[in-house]
Amino acid sequence: MKSSPTARALGVAIGAALLQLVMITAFAWPSAHLAPRRVPIVVTGPAAGPVAERLAQARPGAFAITTRRDEASARKALTDRDAYGAIVTAPSGVRVLTASAASPAVAQQLDALAQQFAPKRDAAANAMPAVRDVVAADPDDPRGTGFGGMALPLIMSSIAGAALLTFTVRRVAWRAAGVLLFALLGGLGSAALAQSWMSLLPGPYLAIAGVMAFTIAAVAGTVAGLAAALGRAGLALGALAFLLVGNPLSGATSAPELLPRPWGEIGQYLPPGAGVTLLRSAAFFDGAGAARPLAVLAGWTVLGAVLLALGARRARAVRAADGARAPEPALT
Known part of the structure; x- marks a missing residue:
């Protein structure tokens, strides 16, 4: 039974209002409760x-x-x-x-x-x-506002890239290749922008570009993998997890220890938080403290690859089933 246009409009409006409340809570609540916690x-x-x-x-x-x-x-x-x-x-x-x-x-x-x-x-x-x-922030960004401002666009663009690849590239294998190329070009371009024109990050260019590429691959790969394995529901799940949960809990504008517990710690096991921590290590601390965020990003990247492989297998099964159902040509 099909729903009426009025019911659909009402459902969409209620859903959008609830999503708005969730977004406001996700982004404002951690910032409103910043305080040192251990x-x-x-x-x-x-x-x-x-x-x-x-x-x-x-x-x-x-x-x-x-x-x-x-x-x-x-x-x-x-x-x-x-x-x-x-x-x-x-x-x-x-x-x-x-x-x-x-x-x-x-x-x-x-x-x-x-x-x-x-x-x-x-x-x-x-x-x-x-x-x-002892270890000062970049003199052109002493309060870290520019550094913190990079986190949301980096995650949002990674999610958007995964969505574009999902809707425009039919073969899952080519989507995976697109994720890798996107991560490489995005890392090189974002690092060049942050270090040259914006002058937000010191440190070796290739290391900064590598961290950004790794973060993009973890986010875009996982979102594209969820979409390949679960369909549009997977795309929405990945976007909501990384945008509404991972980004506010990343500690990009504060620190994990300033966020309400245990959310600050949880954020460090998601790609936005791990990427921010790894970027600080590469830019200011000669790689010190990089082991855990590297492992976290590697884990999410592997998960994305596994999900893409499962999605490719699912797509092959669907094509095989469609081929089996196709009528045989009539004999003449």
Whole structure:
């Protein structure tokens, strides 16, 4: 029984309104609840123990605090991406080390944290301890707004590319080839744009291009694979998962540890979050901390290839069934 045009219009309007509510929630809710949640920091120096205890009591649950033997090891924790910041105690006072390249938002939190260790004002005291940025963000993008702004277009264009390949290329094998070519050209082009005209990312060009290509392949390959295996429902499933879940939880404009738990951690196991983390590692940290996001992107890329293979098998079965049903030509 066919539905009336009125019922279809009503159903589409209700569905669109619900989707709008979901999108607003997905993108606004994480940003509205940003706060430090077990952000890794290190403390070193002769007063490391009392400072760590004082910080844990003042901000319970905000920081995951470990101690290091000296300032050199504290700095290494930042450059290895084991921590976002460090508190260095010394007889002359307290210094706070940050790594704004890892997250400008966390660096701002640590800047504010430095005020807690400022000596009380008197005639001879300074107002606050020194804050030093050990691994600075790009000078043309000190707050990371440009970096964060790259994430959504990269994911959206990857989904759009998968959809275009699904609707315009009949053979699944050629769709897979299209995904690979799209990832290669998209990675090279996006990296050139980000490093030259926009001047958002330092680091070696080929490494940046490789990370972007890998991210595109993971997203576009999985979405195209879902479409090949499940049809249009698979295309919608992939798009919603990566756009409405993966992108807001990527931590591109903040950090996974600033998002509500456990959503920040979950986001790192989706291509948008893994791609953002890997891009930071390649651009600012000489590849430090790249192992997990590389594994995550590799896993999604393999999943996309498996789904495309299943889709190709499904398409062959459909063609074979259609051929078996075709009437034999009449004998003359």
